[in-house]
Amino acid sequence: MPELPEVETTRRQLAPLLVGRTIVRIEHDGRHRYRDTHLAEGRRVTRLDRRGKYLIAQFEDDPHESLELIVHLGMTGGFRSATGRHTRVTVHLDDGSALYFQDSRRFGKWAVVRTGEYGSMPTLQNIGPEPLSEDFDEEAFVTQALNAPVVKTWLLSQGPVAGLGNIYVDEALWRAGIHPARTRLAPEEARRLYTAIREVLTEAVEAGGSTLADHTYAQPNGESGWFQFRHNVYARKGKACARCGGTIEKIVLGQRGTHFCPECQPHAQPEPGSDAGARARKGRTT
DNA sequence: CCTATTTCCTGGTAGC
DNA sequence: TGCTACCAGGAAATAG
Incomplete structure (x- = not known):
């Protein structure tokens, strides 16, 4: 899923076009998911942001x-240079x-809105800092994490960090050695998580994203991403953990398939002053 | 304010 | 082979 x-990756390839x-x-095919797109007609695009x-x-x-035009790719949305079986929207440009x-599953959403007016899109309205920008402040993240609810659900809300x-x-929590169901992270854990988020996303951007087994995601040029080959837990249920050799488990958390290693992502709260990340970090550096 | 549940949507696949 | 049942899940809507 994008x-x-x-x-x-989509933004970088789409921008020049x-x-x-x-x-x-x-x-478009008239569904309610493409709101006010007619307002874009006759307008020139000055930039494409994310x-x-x-x-x-x-x-x-x-x-x-x-x-501005807002596009959310949903689960299976993506841009192509030619029509296909699941083409839902066609954008005709002035150069012909x-x-x-x-978007096979139709979870994608488009809307033209007045700039910055995201009242109809609460998640965008309340979105957190960009993880790969200076706006993502480590100490602010650590402070919030002290009172975090279930950490996976918390991260998926887009509030503490965007994207x-x-x-x-799942990949960031594995890298940080934190169980997805943990709450109220210790400062040391939150710092590991902060770093893990930035590392995972940086590497995945360099890889052009992940193309899953169902091949729903491709870059606009039609090529696949290759970060899926570096997944350590996602869709690896029953396989060996690359860090400790334990067996990757899959559970359901917040209605979502959740993958983790029970050996190096322990659920127990660390004791105050202890270094619960020793095993995770040791595994990463050896 | 917060959390939990349901809804949207359809291709792919497991099971018979 | 052909059918049914179920699963994937981001975000919004709804309920509590």
């Missing part, structure tokens, strides 16, 4: 209003080219 690395172009027409898992195309201001949005989904949450 998370920050997949959306960022879209920025500077004027949208002539947007066709916030968490959201793509945001900014339009050139006109005297009356400033608008077109962009095709395919994490089911895959990269």
Whole structure:
């Protein structure tokens, strides 16, 4: 499913095709998930940004209003250079080219809104700092983590940090040696998690994201990402943990498949002053 | 304010 | 082979 690395890869490939172009027409199949897209017609795109898992195309201001197009890829959404069986939206550009949005499961969502007005999208409205930017402050994260509810659910909310989904949450928690169901992290754990999030996302962006076995995600140029080959827990139930040799387990947490290593992601709260991460870090450096 | 549950949506696949 | 049942899950809506 597209998370920050997949959306960022999409953004980088889409930007040269879209920025500077004027949208002539947007066709879609009439579902409620593509709101007010007609307002984009006749407008020139000045930049393509990303916030968490959201793509945001900014339009050139006109005297009356400033608008932007928000695109969320959902579970299976992605851009292609040609139509396909699951093309849901077609964007016709002024140079005669077109962009095709395919989305087999229809969880993707588009909307044209006034710039910065995200009232209809509460998650975007309340989204946390970009994990790969200076805005992601380690001490602020650590402070919040002291009172965190179930850590996986907390991270998936997009509040403490933007852009994490089911895959990269599981991977980051494994790397930090923290059980997904833990609450109220100790400062040392939260610091490990902060670093793990940045490392996992950085490496995944460099890899062009993850393309899962169902091949639903591809880059706009049609190529697959390859970070799936570096997953340590996601979709690896029953396999050996690369760090300790334990067996990866899968449980359900917050309605989501959750993968972890019970050996090096212990559920017990660390005792005050102890270094619960010793095993995890040792495994990583040897 | 917060947490838990349900809904959306459809292709792929397990099981018979 | 062909059918049914179920699973995947981000975010919003709803309920408590």
